[in-house]
Amino acid sequence: MAMEVIPTGAALGADVRGVDLTQPLSAEEFDAVEQAWLDHSVLLFRDQRLSDDELIRFSQHFGALDIAPASATDMAGAQEKSRSEIWIISNVIENGKPIGALGDKEAEWHTDMSYVDEPPMASVLNAREIPRTGGDTSFGNMYKAFETLPDGLRREIENRVCNHDSSTTSVGELRAGAGEVVDVREAPGAKHPMIRTHPATGGKALYLGRRLNGYVQGMELDASEALLDALWAHCTKPEFTWTHQWRVGDLLVWDNRCTIHRRDSFNGAERRVMHRTQIKGDRPV
Ligand code: OGA
Numbered sequence: 464m465a466m467e468v469i470p471t472g473a474a475l476g477a478d479v480r481g482v483d484l485t486q487p488l489s490a491e492e493f494d495a496v497e498q499a500w501l502d503h504s505v506l507l508f509r510d511q512r513l514s515d516d517e518l519i520r521f522s523q524h525f526g527a528l529d530i531a532p533a534s535a536t537d538m539a540g541a542q543e544k545s546r547s548e549i550w551i552i553s554n555v556i557e558n559g560k561p562i563g564a565l566g567d568k569e570a571e572w573h574t575d576m577s578y579v580d581e582p583p584m585a586s587v588l589n590a591r592e593i594p595r596t597g598g599d600t601s602f603g604n605m606y607k608a609f610e611t612l613p614d615g616l617r618r619e620i621e622n623r624v625c626n627h628d629s630s631t632t633s634v635g636e637l638r639a640g641a642g643e644v645v646d647v648r649e650a651p652g653a654k655h656p657m658i659r660t661h662p663a664t665g666g667k668a669l670y671l672g673r674r675l676n677g678y679v680q681g682m683e684l685d686a687s688e689a690l691l692d693a694l695w696a697h698c699t700k701p702e703f704t705w706t707h708q709w710r711v712g713d714l715l716v717w718d719n720r721c722t723i724h725r726r727d728s729f730n731g732a733e734r735r736v737m738h739r740t741q742i743k744g745d746r747p748v
């Protein structure tokens with residue numbers, strides 16, 4: 464069956480049909496997948512019920528894998544026993560311990576692991592169990608957010624560097640070993656340019672990480688807060704986004720260099736279990 468790429472019609476994302484990711488891809492097949500991914504920034508593959516080994520093998524087509532991120536302090540259970548490249552995202556509690564990260568709350572807009580010097584270029588997420596409603600994941604196109612930035616804002620961020628806080632997860636929980644941030648100017652994390660150039664497409668994208676505890680280096684605190692608020696209000700406008708409603712077996716691959724994402728909350732009485740890998744990336748420039 465020939466591979467088909469069907470754009471979502473929104474600001475980013477495409478549906479890829481006719482590929483079975485439990486099987487290794489040929490070089491030609493992967494080239495087509497990679498080109499579609501660079502063109503659309505997020506790819507959806509339906510009906511892919513992958514084992515961890517299959518998820519890892521598919522992910523490795525994109526490059527070497529990164530180790531999963533540190534989760535909240537109370538994390539334990541299945542996560543500890545799984546492979547170090549797999550990050551489990553789940554609200555399920557077994558024997559009094561969460562089997563994965565992020566619970567059932569809303570996850571705010573972010574890009575993955577930008578609080579390290581060399582953040583993963585991509586994340587791959589495969590749905591194993593999903594609630595009947597809620598828990599949708601939305602993506603934002605940061606090339607478009609950059610292209611449409613008002614001139615004043617663009618000038619303010621040219622050659623500016625922002626700190627990407629490492630202390631909390633996207634649901635606002637403290638990571639294991641992290642202390643509470645009292646002054647964002649002192650927050651731990653990584654410092655990255657606010658505009659980055661995509662190494663493969665050459666496109667320029669806004670690069671903000673997440674709003675919580677962000678700080679624009681060298682600015683007065685109030686000015687940094689106002690600038691970040693204005694940038695986040697701009698880049699999360701609906702015209703730059705696309706929302707995915709999950710089915711079991713869905714697999715999404717997104718490009719962390721030019722997109723952001725968030726997740727809706729859902730009914731904690733239902734189960735949501737997702738397995739993720741992350742692919743090593745370069746220092747943003
Ligand atoms: C992630 C993430 C959202 C979700 O995998 O990085 O933010 O839908 N997940 O669970």
Ligand code: MN
Binds near residue numbers: 573574575633724
């Ligand atoms: Mn994420």
